[in-house]
Structures are given as structure tokens and as C-alpha cells.
Amino acid sequence: MISVPEHALTVVDRLEQYGYEAYVVGGCVRDSLLGRAPKDWDVCTNALPEEVLRVFRRFHVIKTGLKHGTVTVMVNREPVEVTTYRIDGEYTDNRHPDRVQFVSQVEADLARRDFTINAMAYSPTRGLVDAFGGQEDLAARQIRCVGEPDARFNEDGLRLMRALRFAARYNFDIERETAYAIHRNRHLLENVSAERIFSELKGILVGEGVLGMLLAFPDVFTTIIPELLPTLGFDQHSPHHLYDVWTHTAHAVQSLPADETLRLAMLLHDIAKPETFTLDESGKGHFLGHPQRGAAIARSVLERLRSDNATLSAVCTLITEHDHHFPTTIPGMRRCIGRLGVEMIRLLFDMKKADMAAQSAHERPEKRAALREAALLLEDTLEAGSLFSLKDLRINGKDLMQMGLPQGPEIRRILSTLLEEVQDDTLDNTPEALHARAAELVGGLPPLLA
Numbered sequence: 001m002i003s004v005p006e007h008a009l010t011v012v013d014r015l016e017q018y019g020y021e022a023y024v025v026g027g028c029v030r031d032s033l034l035g036r037a038p039k040d041w042d043v044c045t046n047a048l049p050e051e052v053l054r055v056f057r058r059f060h061v062i063k064t065g066l067k068h069g070t071v072t073v074m075v076n077r078e079p080v081e082v083t084t085y086r087i088d089g090e091y092t093d094n095r096h097p098d099r100v101q102f103v104s105q106v107e108a109d110l111a112r113r114d115f116t117i118n119a120m121a122y123s124p125t126r127g128l129v130d131a132f133g134g135q136e137d138l139a140a141r142q143i144r145c146v147g148e149p150d151a152r153f154n155e156d157g158l159r160l161m162r163a164l165r166f167a168a169r170y171n172f173d174i175e176r177e178t179a180y181a182i183h184r185n186r187h188l189l190e191n192v193s194a195e196r197i198f199s200e201l202k203g204i205l206v207g208e209g210v211l212g213m214l215l216a217f218p219d220v221f222t223t224i225i226p227e228l229l230p231t232l233g234f235d236q237h238s239p240h241h242l243y244d245v246w247t248h249t250a251h252a253v254q255s256l257p258a259d260e261t262l263r264l265a266m267l268l269h270d271i272a273k274p275e276t277f278t279l280d281e282s283g284k285g286h287f288l289g290h291p292q293r294g295a296a297i298a299r300s301v302l303e304r305l306r307s308d309n310a311t312l313s314a315v316c317t318l319i320t321e322h323d324h325h326f327p328t329t330i331p332g333m334r335r336c337i338g339r340l341g342v343e344m345i346r347l348l349f350d351m352k353k354a355d356m357a358a359q360s361a362h363e364r365p366e367k368r369a370a371l372r373e374a375a376l377l378l379e380d381t382l383e384a385g386s387l388f389s390l391k392d393l394r395i396n397g398k399d400l401m402q403m404g405l406p407q408g409p410e411i412r413r414i415l416s417t418l419l420e421e422v423q424d425d426t427l428d429n430t431p432e433a434l435h436a437r438a439a440e441l442v443g444g445l446p447p448l449l450a
Contacts (some may be wrong), residue, residue, distance in 0.1 A: 008041035023121035070206030157188030161200035168207025214250035237285030326374035
């Protein structure tokens with residue numbers, strides 16, 4: 001039923017050889033029963049931490065969380081986390097147990113875990129231990145807390161986000177009482193670090209079932225990102241839209257490839273629409289400047305969530321550009337490539353397709369045709385080749401200074417003009433032609449030296 005890999009089996013077998021119980025436990029059991037390849041293999045045992053250290057004294061052992069009964073054993077360079085059966089004390093910070101008590105029964109250890117699908121253990125000799133209906137919940141495709149949901153969430157507020165992440169990842173539902181408890185206890189997220197929330201948020205967004213989570217738990221998402229609250233139920237008053245801003249956002253996120261950066265950008269892409277909304281005399285809504293304002297809000301949100309700089313920069317660029325039209329000429333596309341880069345343009349294609357998929361059918365054929373033409377134009381431009389940025393010019397600022405132009409902003413202005421003319425195919429990218437044109441632009445430079 002469950003095939004345990006050699007490195008994890010080595011740990012289980014060695015503990016058993018010394019007279020202890022040992023099981024693979026948690027996510028590796030869950031994923032194996034789902035027919036998925038587990039990323040990590042964890043082991044639980046009735047051996048006390050000091051006994052685990054003795055059993056594996058000839059192995060490389062990392063004292064990962066010794067006071068909580070956890071060590072990591074390296075087997076053939078593969079890590080196996082080994083934890084002594086335990087029950088947890090109070091969680092006064094709603095995040096970590098104040099103390100733990102080691103126990104001798106695996107069922108007691110499983111009872112402290114978050115969700116039934118994560119509270120199963122397996123031994124090649126003893127078989128599967130499933131005291132809380134994990135297999136039934138896998139078959140029912142649902143996430144359900146072990147025991148009382150309010151108690152589980154009060155122990156660790158991050159479990160609210162974990163529930164949504166597991167449901168999104170496997171496209172499961174969240175069992176009714178567990179879902180009610182998530183809504184009731186969303187304030188507990190205020191006690192969780194921004195880094196942990198951001199990590200779980202990204203996991204939710206790339207999940208297959210993200211749409212269901214966004215639509216069912218907007219109160220959770222607006223708890224961690226209050227700036228999204230005005231988008232809930234906000235009528236766009238536009239023939240281009242059939243959903244309110246939040247519902248449009250949810251459908252657009254689901255329509256994207258499962259890429260963290262793209263889906264983060266889409267989650268925040270219309271965040272400024274309520275703030276920039278105006279209604280014209282015909283009753284049509286407009287959102288002038290919402291991409292630029294949205295990028296500014298997104299920057300603030302991502303900084304608060306401790307995003308890395310690369311993700312922050314890419315998300316803000318995607319939001320800024322998501323409503324712009326692509327160039328319709330090769331010179332224009334060359335400038336676009338120079339400004340954004342090919343990879344960013346391709347991400348924008350994905351974003352615009354998903355944005356369009358979450359809109360009404362109004363002018364959809366025209367929008368699709370324009371996007372298709374832009375994609376073809378990008379490939380034509382790349383195939384034709386040319387200059388895309390200043391570094392591709394066969395003249396640079398140092399050359400201009402050697403020709404007599406003083407250092408300063410005038411150098412960049414001249415180089416930018418030269419680049420535009422080369423991109424327009426009105427100027428050759430040769431040192432002679434570029435120097436001659438530069439001389440015209442500044443009213444005379446000395447002749448190009450041989």
C-alpha cells in the first residue's frame with residue numbers, strides 16, 4: 001500500500017531493531033495514499049530523544065528541535081526527521097506549545113496533529129494507524145480538524161492558512177465545522193509572523209483549487225491583506241465585466257498557470273479599483289490610473305509580508321503594465337523588449353489571457369485577436385533581431401565623452417535618441433553612423449578617430 005524509500009526504511013528498521021516502535025507519519029503517508037510522491041519522510045517513535053541519539057550515534061544527526069523531541073537523521077544524504085511520541089501543553093502564543101510531554105502510544109501523538117489526513121502513521125510490520133478517519137476524509141476529498149476545530153486553531157493560528165493550502169493543493173473541500181471555525185478564528189492570524197503567512201499564501205495561490213478558497217474565505221484573505229476588503233462585492237459598472245472586483249480576481253487567479261509571481265500579481269492587480277472608481281453620465285464605470293495606484297498598494301502589502309525583492313519587483317511591474325496595450329509595430333515592440341524584457345512580456349501575455357477569461361464576452365474576439373497579434377509580433381521582432389537596450393548600441397557614454405561631450409544627463413539623452421532611431425531602422429548601428437548622428441544632435445563633435 002505504501003512504499004517506504006530506503007533512507008526512511010533504514011531509520012524505521014534501526015529503531016525497531018533496538019526494540020522501539022517506529023512509523024512513517026504525516027504528509028508522507030497522506031501523499032502516498034493519494035498516489036503522490038512525498039517530498040519528505042518523517043518518522044515518529046516511542047524512543048526518547050536521547051535514545052534516538054544513541055541509536056543513530058554513527059549517523060550524522062542534527063538536533064533540529066531536541067526539547068520538542070525532534071532530531072534529523074541523515075541517511076545517504078537524505079534527511080529523515082524523527083520525533084518522539086508526544087502530547088503538547090498549552091499554546092499561550094497561539095503558535096507554539098509551552099511544553100511537551102513524551103508519551104508511549106502513537107495514537108496519543110496523532111491526536112495532537114492538525115488535520116485527519118495528516119494524522120496517520122504507517123509501519124511496514126504493523127500496517128496503518130488511522131484513529132481519526134484520515135482515509136475516509138481522503139476518499140471524501142475534505143479537510144477536517146482532528147478533534148475540536150476551535151482548539152486546534154487556538155493552538156496554532158497558522159493552521160487556518162494550512163487548511164486553505166491543503167484544500168487548494170488537493171482541490172478538496174473544507175468540512176463544515178472546520179470551515180466555521182476558520183471564519184470564527186481568523187483573528188488568530190494576527191499572532192502569526194508575516195513570513196509564515198506569506199509562505200502559506202503562496203501555497204494557496206498555486207493550488208489547483210484556489211478559486212474555491214478565494215470565494216469561500218474572503219474574510220481570511222482580507223484579514224491578512226485588509227487593502228483587499230473594498231474589492232468584495234464592488235460592482236464594476238462595465239460591459240467588460242460580469243463579476244464584482246473580488247470575484248473577477250478569484251476567477252482570474254484560477255485561470256493563470258500555477259506560478260507564484262503571476263498569481264500574486266493577479267490577486268493584487270485590481271486592488272486599487274474601488275479607490276479610483278468614477279461613474280460617467282451613461283452609468284459606465286472607469287478606473288483611471290488603477291494599475292499605477294495598485295502597484296503602489298501592492299508594494300506596501302508585499303513589504304509588510306516580507307516578500308523577497310525579486311518577487312516584489314516582478315509583481316509590481318506586472319500590475320503596472322497589466323492594463324496597457326502592446327505595441328503594434330516592430331520598432332514599438334523593440335522598445336517594449338528593451339524596457340521590460342522578453343520574459344516579463346510573456347508573463348504579461350499570460351496575465352492578460354487570464355484577466356480576459358474572467359471578464360464578460362463583450363469584445364472578447366477583438367481582445368483575443370489583439371493579444372494573438374502581439375504574441376506573433378514579439379516572435380517576429382525577436383527573429384528579425386535588433387537593438388533592444390542601450391547596451392546593444394555600438395557606441396556608449398565613454399565614447400561620447402572621449403569625443404568631447406561633457407559627463408552628465410545629456411549623454412543618456414543622446415544615447416536614448418540614437419537607440420530609438422536604430423530601432424526605427426532610420427539609423428545604422430555602426431560607430432561611424434552613430435558618431436555622425438550624435439554630432440548632429442549636439443551641434444558638432446570632433447570627427448571619429450580612426
